[in-house]
Amino acid sequence: MKKVNLLILQAFIKPFLVTFCIVMFVLLMLFLFKYIDDLIGKGFQWYVILELLSYQCAVQLSMALPLSMLLSSIMTFGNLGESYELVAIKAAGVSLRKAMTPLFVVVGLFSAGSFFFSDYILPVVNLKMGSLLYDVRKKKADFFIKPGVFNSTIPGYSIRAKEKSEDGTTLYDLMIYQHMEGGTADNITFAKEGYIQNSADNNYMVLKLMDGVRYEDARVKNAKRYDPRQQFTRFRFKETTTKFDMGTFKMNRTDQDLFKSHHQMLNLKQLRLYTDSNHVEIDSLERMNVVEGKRYINLFSSYFQTGKPAKPATNVTLAALEKSEQRRMAMNNALNQARQLKDLADNKQMEYSPYVDKDIRYNIEWHRKFTLAVSCLLLFGIGAPLGAIIRKGGLGLPVVMAIIFFLIYHVIATLAEKAAKDASLTPMWGMWMAIIVLTPLAIFLTYKSTTDSKLFDADQYKLKAEALWNRLVAFLNKKKNSN
Incomplete structure (x- = not known):
């Protein structure tokens, strides 16, 4: 029995590692394709990109682990069935359920590890990745001159060069517009050549201009007297130097504390704490709405009863006011009060909705901590008997079957989660819907595989x-x- 367990474990570990690496690589490529415009042309150091990819590997574990578990289990038992090793195991008196027992233990350990990972490590990774990705997307692209095109990436300047050298350090026929205030160009500089170099501390870009002219607007704002000879000032130069502040091109790291309250950055303990605080705010708003609503309703009913607000001055009834001007005024006043009550409800709804939305997000994230672990067990429970039934190994039919079943699981989970976020389903049903739907399928496949069904x-x-x-x-x- 120990040899059988060891055989099955060895047959499972290698496909699992291979498929996990392949799936993770594909998911990383999808991430790079999604944010390629935010990463290219900004002059990031290699370690920044590597840090971002390492965080993304941890984030994508929630999708890579269940998919690799499903694919590797199908491949393992498909290979064993194709080579008739499952037949030999059953001939030795070992049932398929007993043969799967060691793998269920291993998958259970993976599931427990994924739960602790999603509770303790994943919130920290989401926090670091979220802040880093925010800074990456906010960073400006590096200063780059295209011949014949104005570059306005430096604040307050528009620079155009007719031509440039191959290494990009020498520019020809330069035109520089300086925008001091507003959208007009106050100063204009023309130069035949310009040489670009960075300062010693890399905080400034130094542009050495040769053989040019500079026009400056010398008009004094709010001047009481018009002087045409002081409209513009022209300077001719053989050589001059201009410095440009490059601080806006550096990536400044944002304080991570600004992102700590996001639902994806919280563990179970913090989610409970934030949920309780959010419920206190919701209860407070509900009590205020009831108090204000009762005040308007009482005032509204007083108009119908007496035709006057709050304190009736006469005992005139509605029947007596049927054809009188007083009844018409009472109805108009009541309608105005109803409109005010409706406006109050709309305003309170706008104030109430963000707290309800946060409560839904917190509950969804709370259930997500558990669904990752259970999904590993579920997809293994589908993949192992499925591989024993189809009896095909390799990367052909097992890959097709794994993709089909994982797509079914992913589509159901995505649609149900979206319905939960829209409050069409409760967070519990939304997060567990895919597992509830596919659990009978796993039981059915397990039964068919133990009875040697040719499904x-x-x-x-x-x-x-x-x-x-x-x-x-x-x-x-x-x-x-x-x-």
Whole structure:
């Protein structure tokens, strides 16, 4: 029995590691394709990109681990079935359920580890990745001159060069517009050549201009007297130097405390704390709404009863006011109060909705901590008996079957989670819907695999179809002969 367990464990570990690496690589490529515009052309150091990818590996574990668990389990038992090793194991008196027991223990350990990972490590990773990705996307692209095109990435300047050298350090036929205030160009500089270099501390870009002219707007704002000779000042130079502040091109790290209250950055203990605080705010708003609503309703009912607000001055009834001007005024006042009550409800709804939305997000994230662990067990429970039934190894049919079942799981989980966020479903049903729907399928496949069912055998279905057709033909012939 120990040799059988060791055989199955060895047959499972290698496909699991291979499929996990492949799935993680594909998910990382999708991440890079999504944020390629935010990463290219900004001059990031290699370690910044590597840090971002390492955080993304941890984040994508919630999708990579269940998918690799499903694919590797199908491949493992498909290979064992194709090479008739499962037949030999059953011939030795070991049932398929007992043969799967060591793998269930291993998958259970993976599931427990994924739960602790999602509770303790993943919130920290989400916090660090969220702040880093925010800074990456906010950073400006590096200063880059294209010949014949104005570059306005430096605040307050628009620079155009007709041509530039191959290394990009020498610019020809330069035109520099300096925008001091507003959208107009107050100063304009022309130069035949310009040489670019960075300062010693890399905080400034130094542009050395050769053989040019500079026009400055010398008009004094709010001047009482018009002087045409002081409209513009022109300077000619053989050589001058201009410095540009490059501080806006550096990536400044945002304080991570600004993101700590986000639901994805919280563990179970923090989620409970934030949920309780949010419930206190919701209860407070509900009590205020009830108090204000009662005040308007009482005032509204007083108009219908007496035609006057709050304190009736007469005992005139509505029947007596039926054809009087006083009844008409009472109805108008009541309608105005109803409109005010409706406006109050709309305003309170706008104030109430953010707290309800946060409560839903907190509950969804709370359930997500558990669904990752259970999904690993579920998809293994689908993949292992499925591989034993199809009896095909390699990367052909197992990959197709794994993709089909994982897509079913992912689509159900995504749609249910979206419905939970929209309050169409409760957070519990939204997060557990895919597991609830696919659990009977896992039980059915496990039963079929233990009874040696040929569930995916096309020849079996072909024989049954032929037998059904023969019965139908025989029935029709019998009925014809009887007539």
